Amino acid sequence: xxxxxxxxxxxxxxxxxxxxxxxxxxxxxxxxxxxxxxxxxxxxxxxxxxxxxxxxxxxxxxxxxxxxxxxxxxxxxxxxxxxxxxxxxxxxxxxxxxxxxxxxxxxxxxxxxxxxxxxxxxxxxxxxxxxxxxxxxxxxxxxxxxxxxxxxxxxxxxxxxxxxxxxxxxxxxxxxxxxxxxxxxxxxxxxxxxxxxxxxxxxxxxxxxxxxxxxxxxxxxxxxxxxxxxxxxxxxxxxxxxxxxxxxxxxxxxxxxxxxxxxxxxxxxxxxxxxxxxxxxxxxxxxxxxxxxxxxxxxxxxxxxxxxxxxxxxxxxxxxxxxxxxxxxxxxxxxxxxxxxxxxxx
Amino acid sequence: xxxxxxxxxxxxxxxxxxxxxxxxxxxxxxxxxxxxxxxxxxxxxxxxxxxxxxxxxxxxxxxxxxxxxxxxxxxxxxxxxxxxxxxxxxxxxxxxxxxxxxxxxxxxxxxxxxxxxxxxxxxxxxxxxxxxxxxxxxxxxxxxxxxxxxxxxxxxxxxxxxxxxxxxxxxxxxxxxxxxxxxxxxxxxxxxxxxxxxxxxxxxxxxxxxxxxxxxxxxxxxxxxxxxxxxxxxxxxxxxxxxxxxxxxxxxxxxxxxxxxxxxxxxxxxxxxxxxxxxxxxxxxxxxxxxxxxxxxxxxxxxxxxxxxxxxxxxxxxxxxxxxxxxxxxxxxxxxxxxxxxxxxx
DNA sequence: CGATATAGTCGAAGCGCTTCGACGACGAGC
DNA sequence: GCTCGTCGTCGAAGCGCTTCGACTATATCG
Numbered sequence: 001x002x003x004x005x006x007x008x009x010x011x012x013x014x015x016x017x018x019x020x021x022x023x024x025x026x027x028x029x030x031x032x033x034x035x036x037x038x039x040x041x042x043x044x045x046x047x048x049x050x051x052x053x054x055x056x057x058x059x060x061x062x063x064x065x066x067x068x069x070x071x072x073x074x075x076x077x078x079x080x081x082x083x084x085x086x087x088x089x090x091x092x093x094x095x096x097x098x099x100x101x102x103x104x105x106x107x108x109x110x111x112x113x114x115x116x117x118x119x120x121x122x123x124x125x126x127x128x129x130x131x132x133x134x135x136x137x138x139x140x141x142x143x144x145x146x147x148x149x150x151x152x153x154x155x156x157x158x159x160x161x162x163x164x165x166x167x168x169x170x171x172x173x174x175x176x177x178x179x180x181x182x183x184x185x186x187x188x189x190x191x192x193x194x195x196x197x198x199x200x201x202x203x204x205x206x207x208x209x210x211x212x213x214x215x216x217x218x219x220x221x222x223x224x225x226x227x228x229x230x231x232x233x234x235x236x237x238x239x240x241x242x243x244x245x246x247x248x249x250x251x252x253x254x255x256x257x258x259x260x261x262x263x264x265x266x267x268x269x270x271x272x273x274x275x276x277x278x279x280x281x282x283x284x285x286x287x288x289x290x291x292x293x294x295x296x297x298x299x300x301x302x303x304x305x306x307x308x309x310x311x312x313x314x315x316x317x318x319x320x321x322x323x324x325x326x327x328x329x330x331x332x333x334x335x336x337x338x339x340x341x342x343x344x345x346x
Numbered sequence: 347x348x349x350x351x352x353x354x355x356x357x358x359x360x361x362x363x364x365x366x367x368x369x370x371x372x373x374x375x376x377x378x379x380x381x382x383x384x385x386x387x388x389x390x391x392x393x394x395x396x397x398x399x400x401x402x403x404x405x406x407x408x409x410x411x412x413x414x415x416x417x418x419x420x421x422x423x424x425x426x427x428x429x430x431x432x433x434x435x436x437x438x439x440x441x442x443x444x445x446x447x448x449x450x451x452x453x454x455x456x457x458x459x460x461x462x463x464x465x466x467x468x469x470x471x472x473x474x475x476x477x478x479x480x481x482x483x484x485x486x487x488x489x490x491x492x493x494x495x496x497x498x499x500x501x502x503x504x505x506x507x508x509x510x511x512x513x514x515x516x517x518x519x520x521x522x523x524x525x526x527x528x529x530x531x532x533x534x535x536x537x538x539x540x541x542x543x544x545x546x547x548x549x550x551x552x553x554x555x556x557x558x559x560x561x562x563x564x565x566x567x568x569x570x571x572x573x574x575x576x577x578x579x580x581x582x583x584x585x586x587x588x589x590x591x592x593x594x595x596x597x598x599x600x601x602x603x604x605x606x607x608x609x610x611x612x613x614x615x616x617x618x619x620x621x622x623x624x625x626x627x628x629x630x631x632x633x634x635x636x637x638x639x640x641x642x643x644x645x646x647x648x649x650x651x652x653x654x655x656x657x658x659x660x661x662x663x664x665x666x667x668x669x670x671x672x673x674x675x676x677x678x679x680x681x682x683x684x685x686x687x688x689x690x691x692x
Numbered sequence: 693c694g695a696t697a698t699a700g701t702c703g704a705a706g707c708g709c710t711t712c713g714a715c716g717a718c719g720a721g722c
Numbered sequence: 723g724c725t726c727g728t729c730g731t732c733g734a735a736g737c738g739c740t741t742c743g744a745c746t747a748t749a750t751c752g
Contacts, residue, residue, distance in 0.1 A: 001458060001484060003708060014732045019710060026711095029730060049461040050405065051708035053396025054737045064443070068428045075420035082414045085445045094452075094461065095443045097410070099431045106440075112347060114738095115395040115440065138347065250596075349738060360702045365740060372741095373699060397738035400707045460708095 002043035010039035022047070053114070062088050062306060063096045063116035065130060066123050067103040071191065073248055076278040076293075080122055080144065083299035091307055093117075104129055111137045118306040120144065124155075124193045140309030142302045145193045146319055154309065155319045156302045160194045160276060163291045163324035164201030167244045167273040168209065170289070170326060175335030176242030176271055178212035180235035182228070182255055183246050185219045198246045198275055214238050218251065225254035232258035241335055242271040245288070249279045256284060267333030287329035297322050348389035356385035368393070399460070408434050408652060409442045409462035411476060412469050413449040417537065419594055422624040422641075426468055426490065429645035437653055439463075450475055457483045464652040466490065470539045486655030488648045491539045492665055500655065501665045502648045506540045506622060509637040509670035510547030513590045513619040514555065516635070516672060521681030522588030522617055524558035526581035528574070528601055529592050531565045544592045544621055560584050566593065571600035578604040587681055588617040591634070595625045602630060613679030633675035643668050 008015045013032060020026040021036040028036075039045070053059045064084055066077060085095045096116055098106035107130060110116045117139060121130055124145030134141040135152055143155040164181075171179050181202045184195045199215060206213035216231035228251055235243070245252055252274065259270055266272050266286055274281045274290040281288040301320060308315050354361045359378060366372040367382040374382075385391070399405045410430055412423060431441045442462055444452035453476060456462045463485060467476055470491030480487040481498055489501040510527075517525050527548045530541045545561060552559035562577035574597055581589070591598055598620065605616055612618050612632055620627045620636040627634040647666060654661050 001460075005708085015709080016711075016733075017731055020731085023710080026731090027729060032730075044458065046455065046459040048400070048708050049459045050396050050399025051737090052710080054394070054400050054707085054739080055709040055711080057710090057737075059396065061442070068424060072424070074424040078414060078418070078420040078424055081443070082445050085443055085448070089448055094456070096407070097427070097431055097441045097443045099428050102431070102435055109392065110440070112390065113392040113395045114347075351738085361739080362703075362741075363701055366701085369740080372701085375700060378700080394738050397707090398740080400709080400737085401739040401741080403707075403740090 002045040004045070004047065007036065007039045007043055007045045010043060011035040058310075059115060059117050060092060061094050061096050061116045062303070063098055063107065063110045063119045065098040065103040065107055065119060065121050068099045069123075069191070071187070072123065075249075076295075077123060079278050079295040080299060083295040084120055084122070084144075084303065087296070087299045087303035091303065093303075095120075104133060107133055107137065107141075111139045117310055118142065120302055120306060125191055126189075126193050126196065128193075140306065140314065142306045142309070144298050144302050146197070147193055150319060152317045154305055154315055154317055156298050156305065157194070157319070157321060158276065158293050158298065159321035159324055160197035161201030161204070162321070163275050164198045164244065164246070165205035166291055166324050166326055167275050168202060168205040168211070168213075170273060170332055171242035171244070171271055172209045172211060174242070174271055174332050176211070177335065178239045179206060179242040179244065180213070180238070180240035181215045181244045181246065182231060182235070182251065183215055183217040184248075186217050189217070194276065195246065202244055212239070214240060218247075220248055220251050225250075225257065228254035229258040229261070232262075236262065236264075236270075241269070242332070243273070245272060245274045246276050249277070252277075252281070252284060252288070267331050269336065271332040271335070273332060282329055286331055288331040289329050290327050291324045292327065294322075348391040350391070350393065352389055353382065353385045353391045356389060357381040404656075405461060405463050406438060407440050407442050407462045408649070409444055409453065409456045409465045411444040411449040411453055411465060411467050414445045415469075415537075417533070418469065421595075422639075423469060425624050425641040426645060429641040430466055430468070430490075430649065433642070433646045433649035437649065439649075441466075450479060453479055453483065453487075457485045463656055464488065466648055466652060471537055472535075472539050472542065474539075486652065486660065488652045488655070490644050490648050492543070493539055496665060498663045500651050500661055500663055502644050502651065503540070503665070503667060504622065504639050504644065505667035505670055506543035507547030507550070508667070509621050510544045510590065510592070511551035512637055512670050512672055513621050514548055514551040514557070514559075516619060516678055517588035517590070517617055518555045518557060520588070520617055520678050522557070523681065524560075524585045525552060525588040525590065526559070526584070526586035527561045527590045527592065528577060528581070528597065529561055529563045530594075532563050535563070540622065541592065548590055558585070560586060564593075564597065566597050571596075571603065574600035575604040575607070578608075582608065582610075582616075587615070588678070589619070591618060591620045592622050595623070598623075598627070598630060598634070613677050615682065617678040617681070619678060628675055632677055634677040635675050636673050637670045638673065640668075 004015055004018050008018045018036055021028045021033050066081055088095050107119055119139060119141040121141055121143040124143050124147050126148045128147045131147050131149055143153055146155045146157050183199055189195045203213055214235055216235055218227035218231040232255055245255060259266060264270050272288055274288045276293040277290055278293050278295060281290040305315050350361050350364050354364045364382055367374045367379050412427055434441050453465055465485060465487040467487055467489045470489055470493050472494045474493045477493050477495055489499055492501045492503050529545055535541045549559055560581055562581055564573035564577035578601055591601060605612060610616050618634055620634045622639040623636055624639050624641060627636040651661050
């Protein structure tokens with residue numbers, strides 16, 4: 001717990017010189033800097049956080065609001081929290097966690113007590129109460145996810161619509177004329193911002209290409225995949241030969257099981273593409289083509305934007321969509337009827 | 347962003363009176379307090395965090411170190427993070443998250459820069475590098491989990507040994523003479539502190555009661571429960587009629603599937619007890635008896651101890667084990683051979 | 693009834709840092 | 723040779739709060 005005056009004394013310079021050497025905000029001679037750095041090392045000096053906040057008007061802390069509701073899909077959300085935390089550390093920022101009811105109230109508290117320099121908003125609902133609050137806050141915020149009303153906000157996310165459209169493109173290019181989407185349960189469409197966007201992208205592109213399309217949104221868990229099985233049955237009965245999966249890993253498994261139970265092979269009889277997965281789709285049997293949701297991509301960008309928000313030239317409000325990437329793993333084959341269209345785009 | 351001097355002026359008192367009224371550290375007349383509180387409300391005053399830290403030598407922040415490694419079981423760990431955060435808020439404390447590589451290095455950084463008042467250590471490995479560091483830190487720490495070498499540390503956890511023993515007691519009381527443990531995969535016994543404790547409690551009590559006992563530790567995931575099925579087969583071949591489950595939810599499902607596939611019913615043919623689950627075991631088919639791991643219990647106690655660590659009378663180092671509780675849901679029946687022992691111990 | 697305790701309030705001294713303005717030294721330009 | 727600008731450094735003024743000691747007014751006691 002050495003203090004800056006001890007460093008100054010050890011290096012034979014004044015307190016302000018130490019401060020400038022450490023912050024780099026004024027030029028310091030190489031020799032002086034060397035002596036200061038050595039003193040810092042020898043004394044294991046680390047500036048006091050409170051003093052730094054008070055004098056520097058900067059906390060080096062991001063508040064991360066992530067409700068962690070009971071129905072939150074833990075693995076995906078944990079990935080985002082982790083990715084945010086890692087991204088923040090690149091700029092020497094720490095992450096303060098606001099969960100549960102405090103996810104909203106804490107934003108106000110933390111902002112007006114000057115505990116954080118910016119707020120990162122996770123697990124964004126379509127109609128999120130943190131939207132209005134963010135506009136009123138006197139520190140910047142960045143949303144990872146896109147609420148319905150996002151005017152004036154800085155948002156970052158995978159382009160889920162484009163991702164779904166890209167999946168449809170690949171199925172269409174392989175000759176599939178009737179395709180199905182296995183989506184999240186209906187409840188998720190109210191609580192989360194992205195399931196509706198996947199669905200919209202899926203249906204729009206299918207319509208543009210003149211494909212038959214259907215959507216099923218089975219409840220996950222429950223009686224051991226029965227709902228998923230029923231959903232798959234329903235899609236197959238409508239003649240679907242290409243499947244887009246936007247759901248959790250257990251539902252992925254259940255879909256593959258249901259297909260196997262019907263004696264259908266992937267990609268022989270049915271083509272399958274996973275969209276927006278944060279988990280590894282290559283460990284399924286068979287490995288699945290995927291347009292992944294990469295937390296690191298969103299979180300890195302979000303943190304960059306948060307940093308920029310604190311400069312004199314903050315980023316313009318608006319939605320930054322990350323372009324989807326298609327990863328082939330062999331789960332999409334030519335449609336059985338042979339009426340194959342052109343090659344997959346790109 | 348009103349400041350304390352504005353509150354003082356609005357209430358017609360001095361700055362120090364406002365401070366004392368807000369902290370309660372000196373007596374303030376009812377009338378004065380009323381005027382101050384009103385001014386605080388009208389100005390929406392909130393003390394500046396940095397100034398408070400600097401002057402008060404207290405951050406109102408707990409550092410929470412939780413590595414979130416790649417193989418971390420997300421739902422369980424998220425529950426602990428959430429429970430800790432909620433418990434901390436009860437004392438007006440915020441939680442700063444240290445993940446990944448920073449889980450260790452961040453402890454040192456946060457402690458010596460005075461960014462946190464105490465450290466809460468999650469996801470404790472048997473041989474955890476944070477143990478040595480915690481001893482050297484100049485702020486207190488509380489471990490949620492018990493490392494092998496815990497001398498001088500304050501630790502909190504479910505009494506996993508007693509929990510496993512309690513499960514064995516119930517199986518024995520129902521007349522089961524040959525019992526099996528389905529534990530976490532072998533790797534988890536190195537990374538986590540509690541699987542070995544469950545195993546030890548299981549084997550010790552089985553030996554004390556003169557039961558035949560076997561342990562299987564199937565790899566989870568992978569080829570769709572094949573390892574779990576094999577483990578169950580192996581146990582059944584050894585004549586096991588009572589099963590203790592200490593594993594993730596997917597493995598629970600796989601075990602029940604494997605039993606069903608053999609045409610065995612629960613509790614008719616096989617008795618099943620789940621130990622240390624953080625998930626709901628009543629949604630299985632059938633609902634399972636359980637000795638749950640309740641994150642809230644551990645985290646509340648941990649936060650209480652952390653608070654007490656900052657008083658002039660810190661808690662004595664040592665392991666605080668939380669007594670296990672048995673919840674009956676009908677998955678344990680009398681053993682088939684009829685040689686039933688006494689009733690389950692309370 | 694004077695000595696003493698107690699309640700209620702205030703002023704001022706920090707807490708450890710950042711940053712502004714100033715100043716000396718020195719090289720460049722005229 | 724003198725002025726000017728730049729580089730490197732320093733002193734000191736805060737940042738907004740907590741807390742110590744002191745002071746007044748009132749209550750308590752022998």
